[in-house]
Amino acid sequence: MEQIISSLQQFWEYTGIANCTWQNLVMIGIGIVFITLAIVKEWEPMLLVPIGFGMVIGNIPMFPGLNIGIYEDGSVLNILYQGVRQGWYPPLIFLGIGAMTDFxxxxxxxxxxxxxxxxxMxxxxxYLLALSMGFMPNEAGAIGIIGGADGPTAIFLSSKLAPDLMGAIAVSAYSYMALVPVIQKPIMLLLTTDKERRIRMPAPRVVSQKEKIIFPIVGFLITAFIVPSGLPLLGMLFFGNLLKESGVTRRLAETARGPLIDVVTTLIGLTVGASTQADKFLSLNSLKIFGLGLLSFVIATACGVLFVKLMNLFIKNPARKINPLIGNAGVSAVPDSARVSEVVGREIDPSNHLLMHAxxxxxxxxxxxxxxxxxxxxFLG
Amino acid sequence: MKRLTLLAAGLLTTCVLGAQNVRDLVISEVMPEPDSTSLVDDYGRRTGWIELYNTSTGTVSYGGCFLTDDRDNLRKSLIPAWDRSTKLGPRQTVVFYASGCGSDGTFYAGFTLRPGATVYLVSNDGRTIVDSLPVPAALPQGKSVVKKAVDLREKVYEVMPEAADPSPRMVNKDPDAETKGQIMAHKDPHGLILALVSISVVFAALALLWFLFANLFSPKKPRIPRLRPSKAPDEEVAAAVALALDMEQGGEVYAAIALALHLYLNDSVHDAETYVLTYGPVSPQWNNKELNFRKLPR
Known part of the structure; x- marks a missing residue:
């Protein structure tokens, strides 16, 4: 009898209920909120469902040492997480993005x-704000990249500069990407006049196949020679685009923009979510990162819109003026931010389509x- | 000709891949005569030692190479090839004890060191000297001779003229060296310089792209092929096609066709594509065996 009680007691110690803390419950709650937003509101479901479920997985309380946690060497989750830690997944996602992007x-x-x-900007x-809040320059750089509105880039850079902050940075970047319509619209309306929002832009010209093939090659050579440290991302992006545009590697392009990117997106979302274990994630720094991430999106959107207004000052021909509502699309978040330009533009003038321009x-x-x-x-790596 | 090109490309690739090998190793430090504070080996002895350093950013396997202090006998002490621990990680060091008895273990050289001698690291062919380090004859007991990088980009290493305090298993550089982040924290505490430089570089890179595509690669006047029917379509045929479409398809198809024709005929926004877009059932031929065969170059 004593042995049975002892065994039950031992089993109890291994259960999630016995090891549960309020922090675990908070993180599981956030994960469920993410899943709900993705399913009910359809906000970036491809990202928020894996991240949300990953958060639930990563925060199931467990007895340490069973070699199943994401931070325990050799566990399945840990092996999958290496793609994030070592930065393998982001370039693969960029390959897929390149293969599906029409430049x-x-x-x-x-x-x-x-x-x-x-x-x-x-x-x-x-970056400047993060420095003023006491982060080290490498941490500030990793936080600043949230403003690039590009999840894979944020993961890639934070894995190199500040691995400890990667969970918070990745979740922050993806969350704000999902919230692009909510964040950008008020800033766009605040910084533009009614007249500016009605600017009609000339139809873009026809682009030849030759130009489309030259672009990834020249684009890669220029950017990679200027910033070789961006090679993994830039190389894969332009390589994927060349696969698409060359016209002779259609099967490779279809794989890159289809099954490959789907697999990697699933793994990156799940493991980033699972890396948000409460004991490592719930901290004042995470809150600061979320605040800075929001500010970076605001600054990026405002700078994009204001820059278009600045460009318009130098454009004399009224027919060539640029609608400042496409300025917000300068933050990556493809194609959501371009869609915001289209939606806001059509609210003012339903026949003014800005999507192609954005x-x-x-x-x-x-x-x-x-x-x-x-x-x-x-600079900081 | 095509095969020759392929062969040449293959050879070139092999040469490039071969870059990360024992040639990336240097003899970074030698301590010939120990004193009472010197490193103790696995047998509790104080012997001279030789430190190797991997200058590359990849792992180097040095099993099968030789260490020697005799220019005429380059195969004096073999580093066992069968030992899986004879791999050196990027920018890492390994120490060999010069105990005079190579059978003491993998990391023991079969000769002892003396001031005035030169230590050689020899490739696994037993002929090629990978690196050497002369030990000054006047080197005091308990001191070592060190080789340091003077140009990391060109991988240039020089022997330091002065005797150094031994630093086995440590990379020979400034122990107080800071990370880039720490350096930036001193040099640019508010981040303004980095921000300004970075923004300028981003603008420069993208402005260069803008310049090239606005001026060099952009065609002067794109020629858009237009559909001009040579003669008016037969009304009866058109009516028959319309009737057939009406029976088979809904209104959305008409709308799509009309929009596509409108865009195509009116200097439209659509790009020139290499293939024709159409609608209707298309067999993916996923089970076509012929399409699944690998296409070998002819």
Missing amino acids: SALISQPRLILIGAAAQ GIFGA MGPNVAGVIGSAVAAGILLS
Whole structure:
């Protein structure tokens, strides 16, 4: 009898109920909120469902030493997590993004590339703020990249600069990407006049296949020579795009933008979510990171919109003016931020379609954030 | 010709891949004559020792290489190839005790060290000297001779002229060296310089792209092929097609076709594509065996 009681007692010690803390419950609650938002509101379900469920998985209380936790060497979750820790997943996602991105909106109106550069100021604005809040420069750089609105880039850079903050940074980046429509719209309305919102832009010209093939090669050579430290991201992005545009590697392109990116997105979402174990995640620093992440999105959006207004000052021909509502699309978050431009533009003038124009700065933002990540890595890595 | 090109590419790749090998090892420190404070080996003895350093960013396997202090006998002391621990991680060091008896273990050299001698690391072919380090004859007891990097980019290492305090299993660089983040914290505490430089670089990279695609790669005047029917369509045929479509499809199809034609005929927004977009059932041919065969180059 004594042995039975002792065995039951031992079993009890191994249960989640016995090891549960309020922090675990909070994190499980946040995970369930993520899943609910993804399913009910359809906010970035491809990301929030894996991240949310990963948070639930990672916060099931357990007896340490069973070699099943994500931070325990050799466990299944730990092996899958190495793709995040070592930065393998983000370049693979960039390969898929490259294979599904059509750069013709950018090629047809190259001047819109600069908006993608302006919106990267969110990264450096958040970097300055993070420094002023007492973070070390490498940590501040990793936090600042949230402003790039690019989850894989944020994971890649934080895994190199501040691995301890990676969970908070990744969750923050993906959460705010899901909230792009909520964050950007008020800023766009605040910074533009009714007249500016009604600007109609000329239709983009036809882009030849030759230009589309040249773009990833030239784009890669220029950006990689200037910032070689961004090579994993830039190389995969432009390589994926070349697979798409070359016309002779259609099967490879389809795999990259289909099954490959789906598998990697599932794994990255799940493991990033599972890495938010309460004891490592719930801290004042995480709260600060969430606050800074929000500010970086605000700064990036505002800088994008204001930069378009600045460009318009130098454009004399009224027919070539740029609608500042596409400025927000300079933050990556493809294609959500471009969709916000379209929606806000149509609220003012239902026949004014901005989506095609907004896709230009949107894909430029992807390149810009990868370049910015490379610069931060070379300075702080 | 095609095969020759492939062969040349393969050889070139092999040469590049071969870059991370024993040639990346240097003899970074030698301590010939121990004193009472020197390193103790696994047998409790104080002997001279030789430190190797992997200058590369990849793991190097040095099993099968030789250590020697005799230019005429390059195969004096073999490092066992069968020992799996004879791998050196990137920018890591390993120490060999010069006990005079190689059978003491993997990390023991079969010769003893003396001032004035030169230590050689020899490749596993037994002929190629990978690196050497001369030990000054006047080196005091308990001191070591050290080789340090003077240009990491070019992998240039130089022997330090002065006798050094021994630092076995430590990378020979400034022990107080700070991380890049710590250096930036001193040099740019508010982050303004880094932010300004970084923004400038982002703008420069993307502005260069803008310049190139606005001026060099952009066609002067794109020629858009237009559909111009040579003669008016037969009304009866058109009516028959319309009737057939009406029976088979809903209104959305008409709308899609009309929109596509409108865009195509009116200097539209659609790009030139390499293939034709259409609708209707298309067999993916997933089970077609011929399509699943690998296409070998001819």
